[in-house]
Amino acid sequence: MKLDANLTIPQPPEAPSQAGLQFAVATEEDFDEIMAMSQDIYGGLDYLPTRYTSWLQETNRLVILARKEGKVIALESACVIDDGETLLVEGLRVAPQERGKGVAGVLLRFCSELIKSKYPDVKVSRLTRDDQLGPKDFEKYRIITKQGILLVRFRAEELKLHLGQMMQTEGVRSSVSTRQAPPPPVRLDQTAIHQLYLSTELMQRVLPNATIIQDWQPFKLLPSNLAILLKKDIDWMVDDVCSPTVASLCTFPFKVPIGDDWYYLNIDMFGKDLDLAQQQFLCHLQQHTASLKGHVMCQIFLDPGLWRPMADFCQNTLNVELVKEYTEQCVVESDLL
């Protein structure tokens, strides 16, 4: 069901402390106002500017704004996935001057009510958090899975050069070594993705809690979710289609507001084998630095145990800069009561 901007949104009956809030479905015209209140978000790495227009087109998604005295002060996106059973909450933000007053809580509850009334089959709400969860959160949520987040920064042209040199040295080394290098990873096309992820149970032991997490979004292994994922520009890779140990999904580089020639590359990596994870990471980097010019922030989501050795590999072998120490993304779920 597509909700349009003319929809009459019922205003919340409770929330006396937020009596002055009005709720509306976001439109193209709201873009500048939303960006104005989002300036400090994610240290300049906000994905919303590149996602906003497509979010408004998605038939299974609502983008809801809260206004105070006519001014946009908060946003939340609610997306229905998992065959209509899960509400995925994304993009939540409150204008800096309005934080700490309960606005996010009111908006979240309002969106849940709205989704329940439009999509009665929705049973749970899921979201991904990268901040420290407190005792109150643990009462509210079940943890579905956790992935370490490795954030590195480099100039595309420099890394391309360095990767070229590394490949030459590796070529010389393998020609004189008896060590068997693993075969190159396989890039999957749509047929192969369907075959591997849906027709077999092979990915269940590779994915954390049988969940594909792509760019912060958790999806169960269902045809309807794969249809959503296959509309996106993603490179899908696996070490071996018959017996997969490591799989990865990499976004195409997209612009972020931190600067004019800054791009973001997001790699979700599943599995615990370090050599295979490094090999796929290198393939994604080669693929995307081939024609890219400018600064790149690359975020790799991976098994927590791989974080340290992968960080060492990035710093010592790839000579790229580590932006942050260990953080993690936590996929959480609560019942939609």
Ligand SMILES: CC(C)(COP(=O)(O)OP(=O)(O)OC[C@H]1O[C@@H](n2cnc3c(N)ncnc32)[C@H](O)[C@@H]1OP(=O)(O)O)[C@@H](O)C(=O)NCCC(=O)NCCS
């Ligand atoms: C995180 C943020 C939205 C909280 O806004 P706020 O109005 O100050 O929050 P509130 O005063 O309503 O209190 C927090 C409520 O929001 C929830 N909350 C806090 N952070 C959250 C998050 N990242 N995702 C979902 N819910 C969150 C809390 O669990 C709490 O819910 P409760 O009312 O059921 O207890 C706000 O600080 C912000 O915009 N930060 C920058 C953007 C950001 O980090 N967004 C998180 C995206 S994952």
